[in-house]
Amino acid sequence: MSSISLNQPIPDFTAKATSGVEFSLSALHGQQVVLYFYPKDSTPGCTTEGQEFRDAIDAFADANTQIFGISRDSLRAHENFKSKQCFPFELISDPDETVCKLFDVIKLKKLYGKEYMGVDRSTFLIDAEGNLAQEWRSVKVKGHVAEVLAAAQALNNA
Numbered sequence: 001m002s003s004i005s006l007n008q009p010i011p012d013f014t015a016k017a018t019s020g021v022e023f024s025l026s027a028l029h030g031q032q033v034v035l036y037f038y039p040k041d042s043t044p045g046c047t048t049e050g051q052e053f054r055d056a057i058d059a060f061a062d063a064n065t066q067i068f069g070i071s072r073d074s075l076r077a078h079e080n081f082k083s084k085q086c087f088p089f090e091l092i093s094d095p096d097e098t099v100c101k102l103f104d105v106i107k108l109k110k111l112y113g114k115e116y117m118g119v120d121r122s123t124f125l126i127d128a129e130g131n132l133a134q135e136w137r138s139v140k141v142k143g144h145v146a147e148v149l150a151a152a153q154a155l156n157n158a
Helices: 044-054 057-062 076-085 100-103 144-157
Strands: 014-016 023-025 030-036 066-071 092-095 106-111 114-119 122-128 132-136
Touching: 014 092, 023 092, 030 044, 030 100, 030 114, 044 057, 044 066, 044 076, 044 144, 057 066, 057 106, 076 092
Parallel strands: 030 066, 066 092
Antiparallel strands: 014 023, 030 122, 106 114, 122 132
C-alpha cells in the first residue's frame, strides 16, 4: 500500500540511476520532479513514452521540472535504452521494487491469460517542496506527456 498521498511530503529515498547518478529526492529540493514508472525498457509503449518526455525536455526545464524514469530493469539495460533513445534524463533502476512499493505501482496484470505482478504505468508530479502534487495511474501513453507538462507548468506558475 502506498505511503504517499496528495499534497503530502514524499519520504526521501535514494536509488541508483544511469550515468553513475545516485538519485536522492532531497537533493532536488527547490525543483519540481516527474517520476514516471514504466514496465520494461525497449518495449513499444515504454519507448514511445520515453521519447515523448525526451522531446518535451526543454519545456519541462522551463517549468523548473526534472524528469526521471523508473523501472525494475538493471542499470545496464537502462544505459542501453537511454543511449539508444538519446534520453536527456536519467533512468532509475529499482530491481528490488523498493521505490515501486513506496509509490504502490506493483499490480496484478494479465497477458495472454497469464497473471503476474508487474509495474502499472504511473506518473507522479512532485512540487518544489517535495510534496506529491499530482498522480496519474494506469496511464495510457497517447497524450500523457502533454498532460503532465501542462500540470508541471501550472504548478510552476502557481
